[in-house]
Every structure is written in C-alpha cells, then in structure tokens.
Amino acid sequence: MTAHEVFFQRRQAAAVLKHGILSRYPRVFATLTGSTSVGGRVVYLDGYAGPGRYEPDQGQDIGAPGSPLLAVETAAKVAQWAREVCCVFVEKDPTYADNLRRVLGDEAPATLNYHVLEGSLEDRLGEALALAGESPLLTLLDPFGTALPYGQMLNGLFRRGDDLKTEVLLNLNLESVWRIGGLLTGAETDPEQTTAGRSATLQRIDRFLGGDWWRATFREARESGDAGSAAEAAQQVATEFCKRVEADSGFKSFPVPIRRRPDHHPLFLMILFYRHPAAPYMFNDSASGANKDWREHFRQADLAEELAKQELQPDLFGAEFAIEVSDNDARRIEGEFDETWTAIIASNIRDRLTESPIIPVETRFSDLYGPTLGLAREKHLRAAWDRVADDGLAEPRNRQEKRLRRQSIVRRQQDRAP
Template identity: 35%
Template sequence: MAAGSGSGFFAERKAPAVLKHALLAQYVAPFLGMTGSTSANGRVVFFDGYAGAGRYADGTPGSPLLAMATARKQLPNRILDCVFVEKDRKSFEALDKITQGFRAQGVRCAALHGSVEEHIESTIHRATGAPLFMFLDPFGVPLPYPTLVGAMTGQRSAVRPPTEVLLNLSDKAIRHIAGQLKSGAKDRSALPRLDIALGTWWRDTFLGTCNATGDTETAVQAVVDEYAVRLGRDTNSTVISVPVHTRKGHLPLYHLVFTTRSPYGVWVFADALAQAQREWRKVQFEEEGDEDQDSVLFKTDDLLAADEERLKAAGIAAIERNLLDLLERESSFRLLDHPYDIYGKTWLGLARETWVRQAIKNLNKRGLTSSDGVGPKIRDLRVERPRRHTPPAA
C-alpha cells in the first residue's frame, strides 16, 4: 500500500504523533503572534513539506489541520499563509479538499501535489520578507542536507525575518540503514540515501562510535547529535533536539529537531515542549491503563495528577537551585537570556515556564532574591540578588 494512503499511516494517530502534534499546536500560535507583529499585514508563512492527508481516518487532525485551525483563530490580525506539499496522490486529494474548506473560511492556504524538493524554492520565494516556519515530517530519511541548508540560508540567512524549522529526524531509519555498514552486510543499497540526507560524515561518526563503545545505539545517537550540531553551525541557528519514544524506556523512534535564531524562539519552544510532553504522558498513562486491565483500578486520574505534582515539585526545586547558582555568578539577570542555565539539560522542555515563576517566588519568600516573580511575561522577569539592609549611618 502506498505510504500515506487511507488505511496505512493515516488510519489512526499513534502515541509518538501526539507529542509532535501537541508541539506544533502549542508553538505555531505564539510564533505567529510574536513574529507576525512586525510583519506586513501580520503575515507569516507556514510550510508543511510532508503534509499527509490533513487528518487521520479516525478524525484526529494531522499537521495541516492543526496549522489551519491556528490560522483561522488568529484572523484577521495575523495571516498564517499555509503551503502544504504532499507527494502521494490519494493523500493529496484528501488534503486538497480540506484546504478548500478552510479557504472558504478566509484562511490563506494552498495544497500542492508533488515533492518537497519541487516546491521548496517557490515557497521560499513566496515567503520573501515574511517570517517562515517549516515543518518537515517525512516517514524516513530527512530532506537532502544541502537542500535544507540552502532553504535556511541564502535569502533566509538573516535573523529577521525569522526562519525556523521543526523536522523529524528518524532514528529508526538511521538504525536500519546504518546496519548496512556492518562488515559482511550484503545489501548496501540504502547507504547513499542517508549520505544525501545527512552528508557522508555520518559513516565515520557511526563506525567510530561503534568501535569505541561497542554499542550500536550509542552510535545512532552520536549521528543524531552530530546532525544537530552541524545544522546549527551551518544555518547559524540554535538547535533543540527532542527524542520521541513510542513508550517510556523504548529506543527513540525519531528526534524532533527545532531550529531558531531567536532567544524568544528557545524560550517559547521550551515551554511549548513542556506542555506537549505532558499531553504525551497523559496518552501513555491512558494506553497503559487500557492494556493492563488488572491495574485499571489504580490507573485513575488522581494517580496521574499525583505523578504530575511530584514532577512539578522536583522541577521547581531544581530550578531554584539553578537560579541560585546563576545568582552566584550574576547579580541580576533576565530569564530570557539564560534558558539553559535556568532549566538545565534535564528540565529544558520538561518544566513549564510557570514553574520558573514559582521558583522565584519561593526564593523570594526565603529572602534569597529581592525579585517577587510578578510580571506579565515570565520570560521578561529579572532575578536579582537580595538587597542588603544597610543600617542608617550613626
């Protein structure tokens, strides 16, 4: 069956897609709100290069439907100009019908039949002078690296108008294709595909790590990490790479690789990711409950809520420690300028920004900062060392 046809991938949404879609839904709206404020007519271009059918057969929205719902919500102050590309004819036809419906409601959107490679250049042209967000979500290997970097540089090299990307980098595809590098492997036919998608460097990284550690999975992760480093360097972007699992404890199915050139992008994406992770945990929790009928009695919403509260308490405690460490080094700082120090590697994309506010309030109560954590935008809050009480001169 053709990939993307009705009863295949698009029959029903699987758990990993929950994270991907929640992230899109949480991030595209603020991206449109923020970047559209300085764009002509509030226009921002959204490019979904591997768009799929628009929605799953069970009715769950796919990425195009999520984008168009965001677009409709923010009209007329913001225009999310959506370009969807889909190669599979049947999926394209379904998608085209959905876009017609949204166009009738005033949403600017186009469904194009064909490949990303065919349509990316005209989309870049369409986005001239406007912020651009590209979502690239193939089944297997990513867009050829030179095409991707070309699309993000050249006329899109500057910090403004913003260019951001969220792409699906398949660990599964790398794992599978890298197996062909093993000595004695008869079939080596897929290797060139990965060379084009990543660059030939991946072979040395994979084999070098395999030789050094004896562990294939460590080698796959080394390739994923190196891809993120190179993409950041070659496009002058900050990269956040998020592993997506089918199940807790399973090997990652893919990484969502996000690029931005803005500190706002990092901050807002981290919070969107934390919200999306919560939705993913909820779905996991429900699926585990469905499967394990014996424990169904214990799989109550209260239990999930208790888990979430424990996570939040641990996150806030860690953030408090990180803020104090930062205050040792700087007498005063703005949150937006220090997301990595504030969240640390563990909590970036796991902790909500509201937890940071709570951490500041807790420190303030204990007299460890003079900042009260009050203010409309959390990312703009400043944190300061406590003011020393100097006794009046005698």
C-alpha cells in the same frame, strides 16, 4: 498494506508528542513574528504534509488531525489577533494529496489562504518560497526517513535572507539513521538488498546530512564500547548535524526527544532551528505542554485496557471506581512532577546565583531548567524563583511584567535579606 499506510492508519504514541508541539509552537511563532510583518502575514510551510487526517481508531468516527489540520487550527486561532497565516502544503503521494485537498475543502474556513502543492518538496520548494515572499516563514520538515538534500535546505530555507524571520522544525528520524548506519557496521542486514541498493541507501542519507562525515561519527560511536548502542550513535550523528547547520548558517538548535514509551530510546528528535533568542524559551514551553499530553495519552490507553478487562470480568468496584482511581493517580503524579521540577529549578537558581549576581532568564533558561528541560515550563520557573526569593536569596520577580523571560533573577544583597 505498506509501512506508510500503517503510519496513517493509527496515530502512534510518538505522533501525540509531535502533534502536541505542532498544536502549540506555530501559534507562538505566528503571534510573535506576525506583530511586525506586513498585514500580520506569516507563512507555514508543511513540506511533507501527509493526507491531513489519520484513519479513525477502532470505535471512533473520525481520525486524529494530521499536521495540516493542526495548521488550520493555528491559523483560525491567531486570526483573532490579526495574524494571517498562509499555509503551503507539499505532498508527493497523489492519493494523499487528493485526500488532503478534500479534508481541507471540508474543514478549512473559507477565509483561509492555503495551497496544496503536489509533488516532491525538492521540486516544489522554489514555488513554496515564492509564496512565502518576505513574510516570516516557519517550515515543518516531517518526512518518513530523510528530508531535503542538505544544500537545498541550507540555501532554500536557512539562507533565504538574513533579515527575514525564519525557523525550521525538523522531525529527524533517528531510527532511520541507526538502521541505515547498521549497514556500515553489519548490524543491519537485509538479504534482499543488493550491494548497489545498500550504497544507494547510504548515499541518500549522505545527501540529507550533507556528506559522508556521519559514517565515521556513527562507526566511532558504535565502536566506543560504553553506551555504544545504535540509538546512541544516531543521537551523536544528530548532535554533530546540528553543529554543522549552525556553522554553515548561524541557526542554533533546540532538540526535543520523541519516544514511543517513557523508558524507550528516542525514535525522533523534533529539532527547532532558530535565530531569535526568545524561540528556544517558547519552544520549551510547547514541548513541556506536549509532554503532558503524551503522559495523558498513556494514562487513557492504560485505563481503556483496564475498562476492557472489567467488561469481560467485572470486579466488585466497577468501572466508575477504576476511572476515579486513575483520575486521582494522574493528579497526584502531576502534582509530584510539579514539586520535583520546581525544587530542581530552585536549586539551580541558588547555585547559579553563587556564581553570578544577575541571571538573565531568556539567555540562561536552559541552565536554570537543567535536567527538567522539555518537561518543566514557565510556571515551574516562576514558582522556583518565588521560592528562592522567599528564602531571601533573590530579589522578587516583577509581577507587573508578564513576560518572565524578559526579566533577570538578581541576587539579593545580604544586608537586605529578610
């Protein structure tokens, strides 16, 4: 079995977070951008689509949905609000492409407009873009290792038109960067790999990152001593990559780290490249919801382990009790997160208000969230604002305006404090 086959055999913890984002953000994109597009049409291009569904876990009849089936769910959901999502799936592996066609044939609604393009994204991007036309386009790039060559990504996606609504979600594989980077520093040695093989691998990543600039960034980060781990060096490469994309295309970026376990280095960065100022605010809410799914995934895995132990060696209290304890713990822990994050954001609001009398939420939200970015979401910001308003330091929010991001937090005049 190849590593790629293992990948689809079982949805890994990292995929829970990725799919948590993919089941939320494309809906937001389609809803917002489809409000002004012709016929509410929006295109979702899944450039590295995979087989559509994962293999079932032990004891399950059906595997978890892969990114294409999440896109189908998105399309069905937003159809209720007169948005028509056209899905374009590109998959290089003929077996996966066949499987994908079968899964979609079985599970996609007859009304869904979708296309499966078999072959590499490099070869099929032109057709995919022709299908997108001038509609808003959200592209997911979720390869195993490196994605499209940089020039093709820049010209095909980021420069498809200044007036066209375009966003790109890149799942950047940090682990590949640090493994391949290890070839430069000698940390990664594969006796099977020839010098020519090594240099071809390095050139593949050069093409994706847009030149060999990353080699110096990686080496310097490794040699800097302090945090000097390969994972940290890969993150620095990713940060520099995002800066380069912005310089070359004007697209800003918002990265969300994807880890296997909470105390692990990020293995991936799910990066949203965007132009619209509302995008990062909405993406943060999606990431926050996905992080909650991810915590729940670990709780369920730990509970399943506990119940399996109980089956072998029943204790006095039994399985029902173990489930109740786990449920109560989860509620308590989530409650503690809510409180901690709200307190951090409230403290940030107070600090920012000492510097400036007006804080527009949409443009300053990342300052307001601070270290809770990607974890906290709008409900925490709302609660924090209410807390600061109750203290008499800020004007209360406008409860008639549903979109908090459109409001500004205004310092209350001292003579008006309660």
